[in-house]
Amino acid sequence: MGKLAKLAWDEKSPINIRRIKHWIRLTHAPLLAVVLLAMFTGVNCSTGATGTIEAVLVAPPNVPPRVNRDAAHVIVNLEAREEVREIAPGVEYRVWDFNGSVPGPLIRVRVGDTVEIRLRNRSENMMLHNIDLHAVNGPGGGAEATNVAPGEEKAFTFKAKVPGLFVYHCAAGIVADHISNGMYGAILVDGLTRGPAVDREFYVGQHEYYLSDTPGAGGVSQLDSTKLLAEDPTYVVFNGATKALQGDDVLRANTGETVRLYVTNGGPNLISSFHVIGEIFDRAYQYGTLMSPPLQGIQTVLIPPGGAAIVDFGLDVPGDYKLVDHSIARVSKGGLGILHVTGDEDPGTFQDLGKPGAAEPTATSPATAEGSPTPTSTGAPAATATPGGGGGATQEITITMGDNVFQPNTLEVTAGSRVAITLRNEGLQPHNMHIATASGVFNAGTVSVPEVILAGKSGTLTWDVPGTPGTYKFRCDIHPVDMTGSITVK
Secondary structure, rough: OOOHHOOOHHHOOOOOHHHHHHHHHHOOOHHHHHHHHHHHOOOOOOOOOOOOEEOOOOOOOOOOOOOOOOOOOEEEEEEEEEEEEEEOOOOOOOOEEEEOEEEOOOOEOOOOOEEEEEEEEEEOOOOOOOOOOOOOOOHHHHHOOOOOOOOOEEEEEOOOOOEEEEEEEEEOHHHHHHHHHOOOEEEEEOOOOOOOEEEEEEEEEEEOOOEEEOOHHHEEEEEEEHHHHHHHOOOEEEEOOOOOOHHOEEEEOOOOOOOEEEEEEEOOOOOOEEEEEEEOOOEEEHHHHHOOOOOOOOEEEOOOOOOOEEHHHHHHHOEEEEEEEEEEEHHOOOOEEEEEEEEOOOOOOOOOOOOOOOOOOOOOOOOOOOOOOOEEEOEOOOOOOOOOOOOEEEEEEEEEEOOOOOEOEEEOOOOEEEEEEEEEEEHHHHHHOOOOOOOOOOOOOOOOEEEEOOOEEEEEEHHHHHHOOOOEEEOOOOOOOEEEEEEEEO
């Protein structure tokens, strides 16, 4: 025993497990091996029943329940899918994913589990896929064992040895293509000791889409490899789409509760400066590690591509808290989620002095209220019609621009007419209006004059309406994700 202790503790270095195992083999002490390896590696030596179980998999932002059991053989069933999905308002894209969600489901196991990953590639898919889990000690993180053609299924096992939150992703072909198309997720390996309790847990993934300017067949957008290599994303999103954590799909909690976010960054290119506006992280487990003490009192955490973080914070004041990448221009590319908190006010923590004693919050302006009804405007011919570019009458329309919304954002105009649009910027930010071509290309479209309309100013846009009926998109180039609309030509 004295020799073994010396092997373990000499020079105040970490325990050398390989040397201990070698000594055990030489001295033929199997019972002693079990006891000592449990002491030094944290293996649970409980005599409770272990067996084979299937992992509980749920779509984000949901989180499976914490693992409260002995080590087991855990089967994880994953399926590679390729399916067209809306990733931004009016933008369809062929997403590649695991189990139908971006990010893929959060896999939750515990230290000591033997995890069996079974990956099936749908027979109707077009591409070869696999999976690389950063929690794996083995070639390719499992990718080499799971190269599956359409219709195939393969599997491998690994021992979950290190607690923490780890990324997984497809590593087939051009890896960046597969990740950008949505093939990433996270695996949470719970430690043997329970961390601080929280009231709610949510799972959030960030990644980028790189779209070509011209949609492909059927109006479905395509990956632009040039933009991908230049690290110039079209969209930076949470949970697979620009609106995934907005509107009816916001995260919800109450004052007095503590929230834990499991945040992963699929990339494939950009470092995330993850921040919740209006909150300070009580605990931040940097890089997703559960082996080091958490940082405390943190405003922003850096999450590299292929990395993760776990953050905890308490909720004192009701309201909407924005999840952002604090490389803040990315909000305009879709990087925005909302945590909606209800409950009692706490004026000792925060009070808006602009409304002292107000029991109810001030009503939000209809021009900026999220989810407010948006009327449809039909441009009527002016009282004195003049010849249009297409031989019809000039139609006069007024649009109010707020932050970040057009009011109205749906229009109807007459084919072959000329439209004169007056643009009034009543927001606090600069805006413009840009109408795309019939094929959805903005570079060749019609833009307002001036091209940037400052807060409190007005501008105009004159558009010679094509003679062919159809739907034409428009947007603010400064806020191209949230500030969009459409024109129906009849």
